[in-house]
Amino acid sequence: MEILILPGDGIGPEITQAARACLEAANRRFGLGLDLVEREIGLPALEKHGSTIPSDVLEHARRADGVVLAPLSTFEYPPASEGGINPSAAVRTGLDLYANVRPAWTRPGVPSLAPSMDLVVVRENTEGFYADRNMALGSGEFMPTPDLAMSVRKITREGCTRIARAAFELAMRRRRKVTAVHKANVLKVTDGLFLECVRKVATDYPQVTLDTVIVDAMAALLVRKPGAFDVIVTTNMFGDILSDEAAELAGGLGLAPSINHGDRHGVAQAIHGSAPDIAGQGIANPTALILSVGMLLEWLGARNDRNDMAAAAGAIRAAVDAVVQDDAVRTPDLGGSGTTEGYGRAVAAAIAG
Ligand code: ATP
Numbered sequence: 001m002e003i004l005i006l007p008g009d010g011i012g013p014e015i016t017q018a019a020r021a022c023l024e025a026a027n028r029r030f031g032l033g034l035d036l037v038e039r040e041i042g043l044p045a046l047e048k049h050g051s052t053i054p055s056d057v058l059e060h061a062r063r064a065d066g067v068v069l070a071p072l073s074t075f076e077y078p079p080a081s082e083g084g085i086n087p088s089a090a091v092r093t094g095l096d097l098y099a100n101v102r103p104a105w106t107r108p109g110v111p112s113l114a115p116s117m118d119l120v121v122v123r124e125n126t127e128g129f130y131a132d133r134n135m136a137l138g139s140g141e142f143m144p145t146p147d148l149a150m151s152v153r154k155i156t157r158e159g160c161t162r163i164a165r166a167a168f169e170l171a172m173r174r175r176r177k178v179t180a181v182h183k184a185n186v187l188k189v190t191d192g193l194f195l196e197c198v199r200k201v202a203t204d205y206p207q208v209t210l211d212t213v214i215v216d217a218m219a220a221l222l223v224r225k226p227g228a229f230d231v232i233v234t235t236n237m238f239g240d241i242l243s244d245e246a247a248e249l250a251g252g253l254g255l256a257p258s259i260n261h262g263d264r265h266g267v268a269q270a271i272h273g274s275a276p277d278i279a280g281q282g283i284a285n286p287t288a289l290i291l292s293v294g295m296l297l298e299w300l301g302a303r304n305d306r307n308d309m310a311a312a313a314g315a316i317r318a319a320v321d322a323v324v325q326d327d328a329v330r331t332p333d334l335g336g337s338g339t340t341e342g343y344g345r346a347v348a349a350a351i352a353g
Pocket of ligand 1: 011072253254271272273274275276277278283284285286288333
């Protein structure tokens with residue numbers, strides 16, 4: 001199997017190196033037979049090839065069995081017409097990665113704002129309010145006059161149904177509770193359609209309890225009783241915001257992993273950005289990307305009936321759980337005095353056993 005690694009911008013290359021060391025350790029210990037291939041994207045690719053995601057890299061991602069996508073400094077990119085394409089959006093739409101699965105849980109020995117929580121935000125990834133992915137042609141944001149800016153939100157029956165199914169399938173492997181988050185009191189048509197689809201899918205999963213919560217109430221409830229939630233399913237932008245909130249409650253953005261997947265492709269991606277404020281200092285926390293790689297192995301293992309991959313995923317998570325408790329090894333965002341490289345090495349060594 002081939003895993004394509006895309007190191008990205010900002011702290012991307014630093015945390016990718018650490019995550020790659022962990023993947024290599026898992027590959028060796030469990031004999032996974034993974035072939036790791038690295039290609040440049042982001043600002044270095046723009047300089048060399050005139051595009052932040054050259055078309056052959058996107059093609060390569062389609063051919064690969066899995067992809068590791070590091071954070072990107074999209075805010076520094078020129079317009080798409082000058083090669084500044086958002087690689088994250090290109091990969092998500094190009095590979096039809098409709099589900100962005102973002103778990104957030106508290107860990108022993110790691111400071112967190114929430115006393116205890118273990119939830120997963122399942123965020124729709126290919127439509128919603130994201131102007132770069134909700135039109136066949138042109139942008140979902142436009143300016144009819146210099147003083148009037150407009151934005152279009154795309155919600156489809158197919159998009160809602162498949163994200164709901166992904167959430168219910170996940171809930172069946174967890175505590176069998178789904179919370180659908182919406183704003184159907186105001187966005188009656190779009191979020192009305194979303195809720196209609198979720199309720200319809202729910203009828204196929206009678207063992208799973210379904211609750212619905214309005215998004216602003218959800219923002220408060222996550223703080224007030226974070227332990228009350230299992231699987232949260234929602235549209236693109238609400239999911240983006242609520243998963244950052246959940247990540248922060250669980251211990252910080254540096255710990256928060258995710259996988260983007262569709263029916264055929266899986267892409268590991270930390271939920272945080274490229275953190276330009278700490279790039280190049282060797283202090284970025286690589287945990288989120290390391291755990292994302294673990295999620296990718298778990299997803300590949302389930303798809304291909306590979307117990308060795310599931311075991312490797314478990315070993316990655318256990319290694320992180322052990323090493324992240326060590327103040328001398330963990331990174332400064334967690335109050336530690338460690339470095340990206342040293343932490344990556346320690347987790348890789350723990351995976352190697
Ligand atoms: P984006 O819009 O690209 O998601 P963002 O605005 O959410 O980016 P981030 O790049 O995620 O911003 O950074 C937000 C803050 O969190 C910054 O102060 C950054 O240094 C910190 N941060 C993010 N990721 C990490 C990490 N892996 N390790 C340590 N600190 C991090």
